Amino acid sequence: MEKAGRGGDGAPRGPVLHIVVVGFHHKKGCQVEFSYPPLIPGEGHDSHTLPEEWKYLPFLALPDGAHNYQEDTVFFHLPPRNGNGATVYGISCYRQIEAKALKVRQADVTRETVQKSVCVLSKLPLYGLLQAKLQLITHAYFEEKDFSQISILKELYEHMNSSLGGTSLEGSQVYLGLSPRDLVLHFRHKVLILFKLILLEKKA
Numbered sequence: 001m002e003k004a005g006r007g008g009d010g011a012p013r014g015p016v017l018h019i020v021v022v023g024f025h026h027k028k029g030c031q032v033e034f035s036y037p038p039l040i041p042g043e044g045h046d047s048h049t050l051p052e053e054w055k056y057l058p059f060l061a062l063p064d065g066a067h068n069y070q071e072d073t074v075f076f077h078l079p080p081r082n083g084n085g086a087t088v089y090g091i092s093c094y095r096q097i098e099a100k101a102l103k104v105r106q107a108d109v110t111r112e113t114v115q116k117s118v119c120v121l122s123k124l125p126l127y128g129l130l131q132a133k134l135q136l137i138t139h140a141y142f143e144e145k146d147f148s149q150i151s152i153l154k155e156l157y158e159h160m161n162s163s164l165g166g167t168s169l170e171g172s173q174v175y176l177g178l179s180p181r182d183l184v185l186h187f188r189h190k191v192l193i194l195f196k197l198i199l200l201e202k203k204a
Contacts, residue, residue: 014161015124017088019153022061024115030058033116033147036154045150053079054088061092061117071095073135074117075127091130092119093138097145104146116147120156126164133160 021034031048032039040049050057060076071094078088094117099105102114118138120130137156144152184191 014164015122015126016120016130016157016160016164017123018119018121019157020057020061020119020121021147021153022058022092022117022119023147024062026111030062032058034150034153036150036157051081053081057090057119060090061119062094062115069094073131078121086123089122089125089127090119091122091127091134092117093131093134095138095142097142102145102147104148106147114147116142118153120160129164130160 018039019034019036020032020039022030023033024030032050033048034045035047036045038045038047039051039054040047043049057078060078061074063074074090074092074094076090076092078090080086080088094115096113096115099112099114118134118141120134122130133156137152141147141149141152187194
C-alpha cells in the first residue's frame, strides 16, 4: 500500500519535497534539527548534514535578527540539486517560546528562549497556499511544548502532498495570499524593475 504523499516509485506525488525544522543552537548557530523525508537519503530524520547545494538553508529559514520577532514568515529560494535545473521554493514560519514553558527541556537548551522555524520546501511557488497551512501547523507544533513530537510534521507532509497533488490545484487557490495591489503599494515604482529582472532570469 502506497503512502499518501508518494507515488509507486518513491517520488512525491505532490509539490512538497521536505518538511524541515531549523533551530538556533547556542554554540553551533542555526542548524537543521529535523527533516522529513531526510534531506540526504539514508540519513536519519534528525541528521544535521546538508546537501552541498543547500548549505545556506538554515540561515535562510532562520535569518539573522529573527529573535527580535515573536513570529514571522520568510520566503526563499534554493538552487536545484542533482543538476535537474528546477528551483526549490522555501516557506519558513518562525516562532519562539520561553524555555521555562517547555514540558520537555533538552540539555542543550541553555537560553531563556527557544527559536525555531518550520519550513516547507516545494517544487512549486505556492507561497500563500502553503503559508496558510504551515502557520497553523507551526502554532500547533509549538503548543505541544515538546519538540520531540514530530508526528504532526510527518502528517503535514503527507497531507500537503495528498491535498495539493494531481489536478486539485485549480483557479484562484493557487494565488491565495498573493495580492498584486499589495505588491504595487509596497514596491511602488520598483515593480517595473522587478518585472524586468524576471524577464532577464536565466531560462532552464
